[in-house]
Amino acid sequence: MSDLVIPLIAVLFVVALVAGLVMGTRRRPSAPPRRRAREAPVTRLQTPPVVTEPPREQATAPVELARPSLRDRLGKSRRFFGDRLAEALGGGVDEDTWDDIEAVLIQADIGVETATRITEDLRAEARRGRMGDAAEIRALLADRLVSLFDETHDRALAFSPEPPTVWLIVGVNGTGKTTTIGKLTADLAQRGRTVALAAGDTFRAAADEQLGIWAERSGATLIKHQPGADPGAVAFDAYAHAKARGIDVLLVDTAGRLHTKTPLMEELGKIRRVIERQGRVHEALLVIDATAGQNGLIQAKEFADSVGVTGVALTKLDGTAKGGIALAIETTLGIPIKVIGVGEGIDDLEPFEPKTFVDALLS
Amino acid sequence: MFDSLSGRLDDIFTRLRSRGRLSEKQVEEVLREIRLALLEADVSLKVVKAFVADVRERAAGAEIHKSLTPAQQVIKLVHAALIDVLGRETVGLEPSPRPPRVLLIAGLQGSGKTTAAAKLARHLKASGRRPLLAACDLRRPAAIRQLQLLGEQAGVPVHAEAGGTDAPAVASEALGYARAEGFTDLIVDTSGRMHVDTELMAELSAVARSVSPTETLLVCDAMTGQDAVNVAESFVAEVDVTGIVLTKLDGDARGGAALSMAFVSGRPIKFASVGEKLGDLEPFHPDRMASRILGMGDVLTLIEKAEQAFDQDQAAEMEAKLRKAEFTFEDFLGQLQALKNMGPMSQVLQMMPGMSKLPVGDAQIDEQLPKIEAIIRSMTLEERMDPSVMNGSRRSRIARGSGTKVQDVNKLVKQFGEVRKMVKAMSGGGRKGKGRAGLPGGMKLPPGMGV
Numbered sequence: 001m002s003d004l005v006i007p008l009i010a011v012l013f014v015v016a017l018v019a020g021l022v023m024g025t026r027r028r029p030s031a032p033p034r035r036r037a038r039e040a041p042v043t044r045l046q047t048p049p050v051v052t053e054p055p056r057e058q059a060t061a062p063v064e065l066a067r068p069s070l071r072d073r074l075g076k077s078r079r080f081f082g083d084r085l086a087e088a089l090g091g092g093v094d095e096d097t098w099d100d101i102e103a104v105l106i107q108a109d110i111g112v113e114t115a116t117r118i119t120e121d122l123r124a125e126a127r128r129g130r131m132g133d134a135a136e137i138r139a140l141l142a143d144r145l146v147s148l149f150d151e152t153h154d155r156a157l158a159f160s161p162e163p164p165t166v167w168l169i170v171g172v173n174g175t176g177k178t179t180t181i182g183k184l185t186a187d188l189a190q191r192g193r194t195v196a197l198a199a200g201d202t203f204r205a206a207a208d209e210q211l212g213i214w215a216e217r218s219g220a221t222l223i224k225h226q227p228g229a230d231p232g233a234v235a236f237d238a239y240a241h242a243k244a245r246g247i248d249v250l251l252v253d254t255a256g257r258l259h260t261k262t263p264l265m266e267e268l269g270k271i272r273r274v275i276e277r278q279g280r281v282h283e284a285l286l287v288i289d290a291t292a293g294q295n296g297l298i299q300a301k302e303f304a305d306s307v308g309v310t311g312v313a314l315t316k317l318d319g320t321a322k323g324g325i326a327l328a329i330e331t332t333l334g335i336p337i338k339v340i341g342v343g344e345g346i347d348d349l350e351p352f353e354p355k356t357f358v359d360a361l362l363s
Numbered sequence: 364m365f366d367s368l369s370g371r372l373d374d375i376f377t378r379l380r381s382r383g384r385l386s387e388k389q390v391e392e393v394l395r396e397i398r399l400a401l402l403e404a405d406v407s408l409k410v411v412k413a414f415v416a417d418v419r420e421r422a423a424g425a426e427i428h429k430s431l432t433p434a435q436q437v438i439k440l441v442h443a444a445l446i447d448v449l450g451r452e453t454v455g456l457e458p459s460p461r462p463p464r465v466l467l468i469a470g471l472q473g474s475g476k477t478t479a480a481a482k483l484a485r486h487l488k489a490s491g492r493r494p495l496l497a498a499c500d501l502r503r504p505a506a507i508r509q510l511q512l513l514g515e516q517a518g519v520p521v522h523a524e525a526g527g528t529d530a531p532a533v534a535s536e537a538l539g540y541a542r543a544e545g546f547t548d549l550i551v552d553t554s555g556r557m558h559v560d561t562e563l564m565a566e567l568s569a570v571a572r573s574v575s576p577t578e579t580l581l582v583c584d585a586m587t588g589q590d591a592v593n594v595a596e597s598f599v600a601e602v603d604v605t606g607i608v609l610t611k612l613d614g615d616a617r618g619g620a621a622l623s624m625a626f627v628s629g630r631p632i633k634f635a636s637v638g639e640k641l642g643d644l645e646p647f648h649p650d651r652m653a654s655r656i657l658g659m660g661d662v663l664t665l666i667e668k669a670e671q672a673f674d675q676d677q678a679a680e681m682e683a684k685l686r687k688a689e690f691t692f693e694d695f696l697g698q699l700q701a702l703k704n705m706g707p708m709s710q711v712l713q714m715m716p717g718m719s720k721l722p723v724g725d726a727q728i729d730e731q732l733p734k735i736e737a738i739i740r741s742m743t744l745e746e747r748m749d750p751s752v753m754n755g756s757r758r759s760r761i762a763r764g765s766g767t768k769v770q771d772v773n774k775l776v777k778q779f780g781e782v783r784k785m786v787k788a789m790s791g792g793g794r795k796g797k798g799r800a801g802l803p804g805g806m807k808l809p810p811g812m813g814v
Contacts, residue, residue, distance in 0.1 A: 174472070
């Protein structure tokens with residue numbers, strides 16, 4: 001046991017020292033944050049980057065696909081959520097109704113605080129006699145939810161007036177970054193834009209191959225290095241390639257990383273800076289899993305701090321998870337939700353629209 | 364946000380501590396806070412309700428309700444109730460009557476099945492068994508390749524069929540191969556699937572039927588929110604889940620999903636995945652998880668992290684120095700570097716019980732570190748080894764060199780001396796009670812959480 005205690009004491013030592021110092025300076029306005037990661041030079045690999053170009057003859061005419069409505073796609077969520085709500089509002093309005101409404105909101109992962117606040121608001125309205133029946137409560141609830149989203153946000157993905165437009169895709173492990181890129185690529189290709197993909201996930205086994213398959217499906221160019229290569233170098237080469245060839249959009253995939261791993265988060269900042277030496281990053285999209293709980297908010301904050309997130313892609317909305325955490329991210333951090341993933345198919349990506357979203361959930 | 368969670372519990376318990384006994388109303392108040400704490404830890408509402416009802420019942424018993432009960436008994440009670448759900452002991456894999464033992468891996472997309480499968484394979488191999496991996500995720504692009512690469516890294520063979528489309532067939536062929544070749548274990552990786560996707564769920568049970576698994580392990584992301592309960596219910600209904608593997612526990616999610624899953628499925632959590640390397644798979648520790656969900660700090664994880672970050676010999680040397688208060692700025696700098704490897708200071712602090720109560724922002728703490736480092740780096744070796752040589756002119760030089768003020772340097776030197784004394788008292792005395800008194804800012808460790 002004693003050898004376990006020693007490191008702990010050492011930690012305590014540092015912690016106590018820092019805590020003491022911080023508390024001592026607390027009353028004075030603290031200096032502005034000055035945490036600059038060391039700027040490492042871009043490591044160039046001896047091996048040249050591998051560029052896989054699509055076969056020339058592919059000329060996919062933009063196809064208009066008959067897409068099922070969002071409401072249909074969110075069917076399962078809707079049924080679950082709607083049933084609960086119907087149940088809550090079915091037997092007339094009483095004390096339990098409010099608890100049930102709160103429960104429904106909590107179960108959507110929007111956070112206890114917000115859920116309680118909305119419920120209390122509704123209850124206060126009802127007390128003032130503004131509404132009485134279930135339909136009215138439902139309408140007001142929908143209204144409240146929609147009003148939580150900032151309507152002044154531009155939810156369209158940003159394009160550069162001159163190519164290449166660069167979108168950087170980030171997120172924790174397993175949220176669906178690569179799949180989202182695949183879907184974005186398909187969508188762009190359908191609109192007749194040329195796309196290049198940078199295989200910036202050099203860590204996970206076969207991540208570049210997974211991306212390569214998506215590239216092939218949509219006729220995009222893939223730029224990759226060896227496994228384990230510096231993702232910054234991949235981004236650098238990919239940008240140079242996209243620029244030289246006049247490719248419209250460059251999508252940069254990154255390895256999934258937990259927001260608690262400082263060196264990995266710093267690496268993201270570096271990838272961004274490397275691109276910005278040559279051009280700009282027009283979107284840094286944070287991919288959030290709809291099943292994520294309250295930790296999603298911390299994730300978003302950390303990613304925003306390290307790479308400057310401009311929008312959220314909310315994935316896996318085809319399950320029973322409501323993705324309420326994305327609402328919390330938008331209201332707390334002011335990062336707009338821009339696109340949502342509603343299935344495994346290549347076309348299962350939709351622009352985010354608050355009213356449709358809330359309607360689909362409540363109807 | 365979440366930082367306030369353990370703070371709130373601390374608050375309420377501090378308030379209660381000062382009173383002698385708990386009234387029924389107070390018990391309700393505590394229960395409300397616990398309900399909130401659990402919800403914010405992402406325990407599913409359904410489970411929270413059942414759980415709180417259980418705690419209320421326990422509290423209504425003679426133990427709490429009627430007798431003179433200090434509030435900390437409530438914490439213990441809740442902690443114990445959590446462990447009851449999570450399982451008392453670490454549960455290993457079931458043995459199989461005849462080899463190979465078949466482990467079926469199932470879960471949602473992105474929960475970490477493939478990585479978990481490879482980690483399990485490595486774990487089994489390390490304990491002297493002969494596992495075979497079967498690649499039955501035929502949907503996700505390059506999933507087979509990923510498993511093959513991971514298998515290579517783990518030194519475990521992978522059975523895969525190029526171009527296969529029939530998952531149950533691939534699985535049963537892998538089983539035949541494993542039998543013929545005398546493998547002791549067969550680990551079947553499957554596609555990620557939404558629990559509401561009836562077609563894919565049917566495929567999963569077909570795979571299960573084709574290999575009759577000894578264990579069906581449901582892989583669950585520790586960051587999952589309220590949906591965990593739906594996932595667990597659906598998977599348990601479709602296949603006979605025998606255990607849970609909790610992944611991504613190396614993040615800072617409280618992992619309430621673990622409680623939801625265990626509660627709803629009634630199955631034990633068998634393994635926890637705590638890192639990106641193949642060796643980062645551990646048997647699950649219910650007691651640690653219980654502390655984590657309650658936001659009571661996770662001392663054991665902290666110690667483990669510290670162990671990884673600090674070299675053993677170095678630590679022993681440090682101990683001697685600490686005892687004699689010979690700890691210098693030079694040593695401190697070394698410790699600071701090691702500490703950086705453990706992640707941001709604010710997060711390390713979160714793991715320490717009671718520390719979340721610290722009346723300072725996380726950002727402030729993280730900001731201080733580079734400043735401290737700059738000051739120390741601006742000292743000469745002589746100054747670092749013996750702070751007493753630092754006179755006024757030396758101090759102003761250090762301040763200039765580090766871009767700080769002389770006051771900052773003074774404060775650091777003074778604080779350093781004080782903490783050195785304090786640590787000496789803690790480590791030299793060896794008794795925890797004595798050391799705690801020395802913590803700055805009146806930081807107290809919650810009861811039962813002593814080191």
